[in-house]
Amino acid sequence: MFKLMGNKKLLVLMLAVIVFMVVMGLTVGNRGQLTWPERFVKDTVSWMQGLFYKPARVTADFFDDLRNVRVVYEENKKLKMRLSQYAKDTMRLNDLEAQNKRFKELLGFTERQKQLDNYTYHVAEVISDSPDPYANIVNINLGSKDGMKPDMAVISVDGLLGRVDEVSEFYSSVQLLIDDSANAKGIAATVRGHENDVFGIVNYDREKQTLVMTKIEQTNPIEVGDTIITSGLGEVFPKGIVIGKVTSKEMGEFGITYKANIQPASGFRHLREVLVVEVPAPR
Structure with missing residues (x-):
């Protein structure tokens, strides 16, 4: 009985080997068409791959887009910084x-001027205007240590x-010609080319907003178009x-x-x- 059962197992094994050999013979080699089991397996595997591939591709593309956005953002940030620096450099250069x-x-x-006079000219930088809009005062970065003196x-x-008004050690205030306050001083003036024939006093007329x-x-021979210069007689302006x-001439009071x-x-x-004008002291 046990011998018969052993022969059956051997027979089944031999049949399985034979079927396997037949299947191998049918599938191996160049064939124009697949067998239906192969087609079934291939279609099933392809369908399963499609189910996983599309979401995976979408996810991968999403993260790729995020990386690209990050890269673009960083590049734009660097470009903006460079553009801002370029604008600053351009303004500074201008x-x-x-x-x-x-x-x-x-x-x-x-x-x-060296050919016309023996004055000394001090270059000063205007650092601020007066907070009073009617004062017409500006401040310069030269003071008594630089030889600045009133007037x-x-x-x-x-x-x-105008003229230097007040002086501190490092700074000075300058009263402009268009200041008509009580402290404003008239300017002794004449006409270029007629220095010995024309004399007058120049002040600012706020109503007309011009010098008069x-x-x-x-x-006195004075005509429209003449150039008015300081005469030096007032002992303030050289x-x-x-x-x-001169833009117009009319009868006075x-x-x-x-x-x-x-x-x-x-x-x-x-x-x-x-420029602050320094007149040499008389010898």
Whole structure:
């Protein structure tokens, strides 16, 4: 009985080997079509792969997009920083070029003036304006340690600006010509080319918002277009500094003297650098 059961197991094993060999023979080699078991297995595996592949691909693409967004964000951040730095450098370069141009103009002016007078010109930087909008006072970065004294004339390369008003050790305040306060002083003036024939006093007229030269004798030769300069007679402003040009001439009070409206040669706003005039002491 046990011998019969052993023969059956051997027979089943042999049949299994034979079936396996037959299947191997059918599947091995170049065939134009797959058998239905192979097609079933292939379709099932492909379908299962599709179920997992699409979500995996979407997830992978999502994380790739996140990485790309991060990269773009970092690049934009760096570009913005570079652009901001470039803008700052450009502004600084433009400011330096403008400052260099102004210094060249100041240097050229002082070189030209050496041929006309023996004044000393101190270059000062305007550091602030007066908080009082009606005072017309500016502050400069030169003080008594630099030789500044009250009533020294302050000019630009175009013409007279005003005078030094108050002096501390390191800074000074400058009263501009357009200040008509009680402390403002008139300027003894004349006409270039007629220094010995024309005399008058220049003050600021707030109502007309212009400079006015008064006390001009009727016999004085003064015409529209003439250049008004300091005469040096007032003992405050040295002679020969340009004040402005005559724009109109009319009869003064009581019909005894003339007065002339004057367009200032220099502007009084947005001042950056000025020149303080030092007149050598008489020997």
